[in-house]
Amino acid sequence: MSGVTGWVDFTRDLTREHATVLAMTATLAHRGPSGEGVWVGGHAALGHRRLAVYDTPEGGQPVAYRPGTDPVAVAVHSGSILNHRELRRELTARGHSFRAGGDTEVLLRAYLEWGASCVDHFEGTFAGGVWDARSEELWLFRDRLGVEPLFYHPTPTGVIFGSELKAILAHPLVDAAIDAEGLCEVLTYSGTPEQGFFHGIHRLRAGHRLRVRADGLTRECYWAVSAQEHVDDFDTTVATIRGLLEESVARNLDADVPVGVLLSGGLDSSAVAALADRALRPAGQRVRTFTVDFRGHEAQFQPNATRGTRDAPYASDVVAHVDADHTFVMLDPAEMADPVVRAAVLRAKDFPTPLGDMNTSLYLLARAVREGASIALTGEAADSLFHGVGWNRTPREANSGTFPWVARGTTPGERHGFPCGLLDPGLLDELDPFAYAERQFRTAIAEAPHLPGSTGEDRHMRELCYVHLTNFMENQNAHTERLFKAVGLQVRMPFCDHRLVQYAYNLPWELQNYDGREKGLLRTAMRDALPTSVIERRKTPYPVTQDAGYARAIRDELAALLDDPAAPVASLLNPAAAKAVLDNPDSLQGGWVRRGDVEMVLQMNAWLRNYHVRLLI
Known part of the structure; x- marks a missing residue:
């Protein structure tokens, strides 16, 4: 169950906007090859692309509860509620009946039984929303560790949301613009929990729910790790x-x-x-x-x-x-x-x-x-739970005052490290992405829960565990x-x-x-x-190719970019640094870190062009 979209507007008649929601939903076809569904009401519209996991013949979405002619509540979600069978039995005992065997109907019935606190009862990875026609409000939610994605764009009169950024960007009211903070987020891999990269778009934070009403948006945390004394031997x-x-x-x-x-x-x-x-x-x-x-x-x-x-x-x-x-x-x-x-x-x-x-x-x-x-x-x-990453055990990185994975990409005394090596130094001085990462790191560790009196190495390593669970996992989830x-x-x-x-x-x-x-x-x-x-095997990261042909292909692509006067990324480049790469082909051999600066420029160029990104810097 794989892709959700939606639009709530308290001043519009969205029954006339079926095509807009359909277009948003179509951007997520890859996430849900098993089917498509759209529901449109007066002030709310929900879309879904389905990957059949449970109840494969009958588990389509959106799912509506209709005790009469009009729906009382409508739900969509992506992911899997792993305890849906147990919840089904509990809800049946409480008087609920079910038409299909999937987990979305369980989600809807759980909402009808427990309201927004239904997410407290769910296990697994999930993200989605419920439109409550009785109270004219939308609830969005995301699983505790944020494996399933969910983005939202507040508007003056409601909200636009989707499993992926492309679904929101498909809406005619949304501009694909990026400001300095968004660009710093791209360049630093900080994994800031609420950052949606594009201006005005936010990630719904893991373990949170969002209420959307005519009088505004309210975000609530329903789960976070807490500090407890460990008493086990x-x-x-x-x-x-x-x-x-x-x-x-x-x-x-x-x-x-x-x-x-x-x-x-x-x-x-x-x-x-x-x-x-x-x-x-x-x-x-x-x-x-x-x-x-x-x-x-x-x-x-x-x-x-x-x-x-x-x-x-x-x-x-x-x-x-x-x-x-x-x-x-x-x-x-x-x-x-x-x-x-x-x-x-x-x-x-x-x-x-x-x-x-x-x-x-x-x-x-x-x-x-x-x-x-x-x-x-x-x-x-x-690795995040048990400190499996090397940078947590390397003093220069673990004690750097920034995210250790950001510190690993720099050399001592350097302010702009990997993957910024081919970008214009003046632009980097203006943006100062490393300072951005330091600010986000300070914000993150300030949230980390501790036991009273916690000090020294124990406190510091728990802070590093926390930023891996909150920030690094956002990066990993977005990747995988x-x-x-x-x-x-x-x-x-x-x-x-x-x-x-x-x-x-x-x-x-x-x-x-x-x-x-x-x-x-x-x-x-x-x-x-x-x-x-x-x-006994030592920690080894995800494999990369050491094939010389791959490095040559990347170098050739960079050469073609530099010869293209219309390349969107050209104004952001340091031409001398890029030319130095072309003059020294061996610089791209030996793994992805050496190629990272080039890979970033190539991806940025395609991103700026294909997404029609407008830079607000």
């Missing part, structure tokens, strides 16, 4: 982590369509695969797993400080260990550089990034997985969820279970740092379920 802590993750994996396997697991051979995805196997095995089912690799990668691979090993051997160890039904997805680096594929990635995300082949390869992987599954489980968020939904594949992240998140957030650093390495607790919790090779 080591063995109980390990057992609790294992138990919570087992329960989450089992819940995330619930669907009426095929489910697979993305398997990198790293600890996180391997844990999900192993626990999925244990959940499926009693019913005689094998877990389906998928691993990405690149043609020629085995011969070309050169280990470095970031990626010491290839994924394939470790993934093979897990496959043999659990007897998975496995597919190696072999990608051609030439296809990853294909302008058509790169344009599809930009269209999926709606804003430029420097991730280059990390984006295109994930998109192509998702497209291949979609041939065998409608849902993919991943190991994402484990959008690229998966671009091919009609739903992503589920078992590590995003709010009970597991709450428990991990309150682990003292002494426990988090068990064994003196990243994710020591998770390694211990999974030791009996995984091969020793995987348990």
Whole structure:
């Protein structure tokens, strides 16, 4: 259930605006290949594109409750309410009746029973809204960890909303303009929870709901991590982590369509695969797993400080260990550089990034997985919960006064780092994106909940955990969820279970740092379920190609851009820096970080042109 749009206007008759909402909904066709639905009332209109996950024949949206001729309430949502079967039984006992078997009708009936607090009862990843015709108000909501996206644009007389930015930008009242703060957000990867990049567009923050009435908008937090004393001993802590993750994996396997697991051979995805196997095995089912690799990668691979090993051997160890039904997805680096594929990635995300082949390869992987599954489980968020990222353990980055992932992209004494290396220095001085990131970091850590008297390293590491849950996860979700939904594949992240998140957030650093390495607790919790090779493997990021042909293709694209007098990004460039890249082709070899500055410029150029972006700087 994959894409929602809507428009509320308390001064218009929206029954005349069916075409507008239909056009907004059509932009999300990739998210919902199973069907389309639009409902239009007097002051509200809702649209939906469907990816069938539950009750595949009958689960269309929007869903309306009509005790008479006119609807009392109408609902749309994207994602999956994983406990919808239990809620259905509870609501039936309370006197509600159901027409279909999906989770959207459960959502609607839950709203009729509990009002806006219905979201407190939901488990899973979800985003959407309910129009209440009785009170003439709209409620929008987003899941606790923000896996499902939702953006909104307030108007003087209501609101326009959608699962993706493109749905809002399709509305004739919305201008694709970006101001200095929005551009800084693009350039820094800060992941500011409310930032929607385009001027006047906001992200609905994870764990929040928004009420829209004629007298204005009101945002409410219904869930956030809280500080609680951790009282469990080591063995109980390990057992609790294992138990919570087992329960989450089992819940995330619930669907009426095929489910697979993305398997990198790293600890996180391997844990999900192993626990999925244990959940499926009693019913005689094998877990389906998928691993990405690149043609020629085995011969070309050169280990470095970031990626010491290839994924394939470790993934093979897990496959043999659990007897998975496995597919190696072999990608051609030439296809990853294909302008058509790169344009599809930009269209999926709606804003430029420097991730280059990390984006295109994930998109192509998702497209291949979609041939065998409608849902993919991943190991994402484990690094945020258990300090698995290297920058949290590197003093220069962890103590930088900004987001550690932003600090990693700079060198000491440098104010404008990755991915700004080809941009005009005067523009960067005016924008000062690094100062923007520092401000957002200070705002974020000021929100982090602590126990009274919390000080020193324990306090600081909890702050870093918090900004990963709030800001870094916004980045990760925008990366994975959008690229998966671009091919009609739903992503589920078992590590995003709010009970597991709450428990991990309150682990003292002494426990988090068990064994003196990243994710020591998770390694211990999974030791009996995984091969020793995987348990002992050092953290390795998502793979990138080291193919020289890909780097040449990117260089050629940059050369063509510099020769194009109509290139929209030209006024933002530092021509000398760009020419230096062309004069030194080897500068693009060795991985995505070296290519990142070029990738960002290429993406920005396409973004400015294709989205008709107006710069307010």
